[in-house]
Amino acid sequence: MIELRPAGPEALLLVLAERPEPGLPLRIARLAEMLxxxxxxxxxxxxxGWNSLLLHYDLLRTDHxxxxxxxxxxxxxxQARPGEEGGGRLHEIPIWYAGEDLPEVAAxxxxxVTEVIALHSGRTYQVGVIGFAxxxxxxxxxxxxLALPRRATPRTRVPAGSLAIAERQTAVYPQxxxxxxxxxxxxxxxxxxxxxxxxxxxAVGDRVRFVAIDEAAFRREGGRP
Amino acid sequence: MSRFRVLRPGPLSLLQDxxxxxxxxxxxxxxxxxxxHAAAWANRLLGNRRGAALLEIAxxxxxxxxxxxxxxxxxxxxxxxxxxxxxRPNWSRFAVRxxxxxxxxxxxxxxRVYLAVPGGFRGEPVLGSLACQAREGLGxxxxxxxxxxxxxxxxxxxxxxxxxxxxPWPFVPDYRASRPLRVVPAAGQEEVLQGFVxxxxxxxxxxxxxxxxxxxxxxxxPPCEWSQGMVRGAxxxxxxxxxxxxxxxxxxVGGYPVLGYLHPLDCGRLAxxxxxxxxxxxxxxxxxxxxxxxxxxxFFAC
Numbered sequence: 001m002i003e004l005r006p007a008g009p010e011a012l013l014l015v016l017a018e019r020p021e022p023g024l025p026l027r028i029a030r031l032a033e034m035l036x037x038x039x040x041x042x043x044x045x046x047x048x049g050w051n052s053l054l055l056h057y058d059l060l061r062t063d064h065x066x067x068x069x070x071x072x073x074x075x076x077x078x079q080a081r082p083g084e085e086g087g088g089r090l091h092e093i094p095i096w097y098a099g100e101d102l103p104e105v106a107a108x109x110x111x112x113v114t115e116v117i118a119l120h121s122g123r124t125y126q127v128g129v130i131g132f133a134x135x136x137x138x139x140x141x142x143x144x145x146l147a148l149p150r151r152a153t154p155r156t157r158v159p160a161g162s163l164a165i166a167e168r169q170t171a172v173y174p175q176x177x178x179x180x181x182x183x184x185x186x187x188x189x190x191x192x193x194x195x196x197x198x199x200x201x202x203a204v205g206d207r208v209r210f211v212a213i214d215e216a217a218f219r220r221e222g223g224r225p
Numbered sequence: 226m227s228r229f230r231v232l233r234p235g236p237l238s239l240l241q242d243x244x245x246x247x248x249x250x251x252x253x254x255x256x257x258x259x260x261x262h263a264a265a266w267a268n269r270l271l272g273n274r275r276g277a278a279l280l281e282i283a284x285x286x287x288x289x290x291x292x293x294x295x296x297x298x299x300x301x302x303x304x305x306x307x308x309x310x311x312x313r314p315n316w317s318r319f320a321v322r323x324x325x326x327x328x329x330x331x332x333x334x335x336x337r338v339y340l341a342v343p344g345g346f347r348g349e350p351v352l353g354s355l356a357c358q359a360r361e362g363l364g365x366x367x368x369x370x371x372x373x374x375x376x377x378x379x380x381x382x383x384x385x386x387x388x389x390x391x392x393p394w395p396f397v398p399d400y401r402a403s404r405p406l407r408v409v410p411a412a413g414q415e416e417v418l419q420g421f422v423x424x425x426x427x428x429x430x431x432x433x434x435x436x437x438x439x440x441x442x443x444x445x446x447p448p449c450e451w452s453q454g455m456v457r458g459a460x461x462x463x464x465x466x467x468x469x470x471x472x473x474x475x476x477x478v479g480g481y482p483v484l485g486y487l488h489p490l491d492c493g494r495l496a497x498x499x500x501x502x503x504x505x506x507x508x509x510x511x512x513x514x515x516x517x518x519x520x521x522x523x524f525f526a527c
Contacts, residue, residue: 008456009515
């Protein structure tokens with residue numbers, strides 16, 4: 001049952017499922033594409049959440065009631081669509097596993113550093129939500145053997161390109177920012193650049209694999225240690 | 226073209242425009258002026274569209290040298306305005322001549338004053354906008370989210386006006402007068418909102434362009450929510466029970482429960498309140514807010 005909740009005078013929140021599910025981010029991304037194509041002139045921004053899609057609309061063109069009416073058949077069509085096999089686009093992101101918290105993470109999980117790297121790079125993640133900062137993609141789902149609570153005291157500055165984990169999620173910080181996650185590696189690529197088209201290679205529903213590289217490869221890919 | 230050299234930037238002066246829209250799905254905050262009312266009037270006095278680029282000057286303290294003859298308009302916080310030492314009125318447009326020096330004193334009431342020029346300030350847009358977003362390093366005069374600096378060169382259009390003009394007095398707010406700020410309850414949060422409006426809150430000095438932080442008797446909301454898209458004006462309640470009202474530089478998604486949504490015009494009013502101000506809130510309904518906000522958007526959609 002999809003729930004429509006007004007979020008202030010210019011936005012409507014579509015709650016699409018009770019809780020996050022595997023495969024849901026890609027379906028939400030497809031819904032956003034469909035709504036952008038059908039209702040583009042009325043909508044200014046479409047923001048996927050873990051189990052929701054927020055529609056920012058132009059109050060001079062529509063309101064939550066008129067939008068709800070137009071949404072009904074589109075949401076029915078979306079619900080009737082089968083899920084996609086295989087999932088979204090796959091990105092392979094190189095990582096030099098040399099984050100400053102890596103030894104601490106290994107100790108905290110009762111694993112060796114090699115085991116932490118093998119577990120982290122051994123699975124395919126899915127982009128669930130992009131937020132917190134431009135291009136910051138929340139990836140799920142981290143192996144439960146690596147699940148740790150956030151750091152008690154967040155760092156005031158996490159360097160750009162840091163690969164981090166917290167609870168059942170992992171992410172690369174696209175810019176330097178404050179952050180409370182555990183740093184386990186470094187990505188040599190810039191994952192957000194406002195002057196590039198598109199500014200961010202990742203989209204909600206995409207899949208990501210991390211490929212372990214050494215320091216020499218990190219430097220070759222443009223990383224600065 | 227009319228140009229201005231920044232002699233003193235003041236504590237925080239930022240180039241802002243209608244905002245960086247259409248990129249929230251990538252985590253890019255829209256930014257834009259904190260007080261839509263004062264910003265819209267500054268642009269209107271010069272015949273600009275509402276989203277034309279202007280300066281948002283926090284607390285005052287800005288000094289500019291005018292390099293050409295031209296016009297400008299100021300609206301917002303009550304700051305002393307002097308042109309070559311001669312007072313000029315706020316909420317007004319006036320002519321400037323090459324070589325004159327504009328000096329803003331510090332705010333006696335209100336927190337932000339907006340300075341507009343004909344046609345808006347020029348610059349290189351980032352993702353379609355000049356709005357300065359410091360945390361994200363986007364926009365502003367240098368494109369990197371940095372505030373105005375000493376020596377910066379600003380440029381706007383010329384404009385041709387029959388004379389000075391002021392905003393009609395009924396539209397000039399008195400930022401000293403405290404009136405309750407209007408909130409629409411979020412779905413299912415009507416009871417929590419009653420508790421919120423019954424309390425008195427103080428504006429924490431930790432507030433910034435991202436969020437206004439309130440301090441008072443803690444509220445309790447179940448922390449059930451999954452991260453979802455967020456809007457300006459959303460009143461979030463983190464686990465410590467001290468609400469945060471999301472402002473122009475807000476994050477695009479958030480995981481704290483939301484008890485309600487502040488009226489967009491009262492978001493501006495809130496941005497004019499000084500730290501430690503006592504704040505009171507009152508419940509209203511969505512249709513009333515939509516009607517007023519739509520009327521505002523229509524009036525300034527020129």
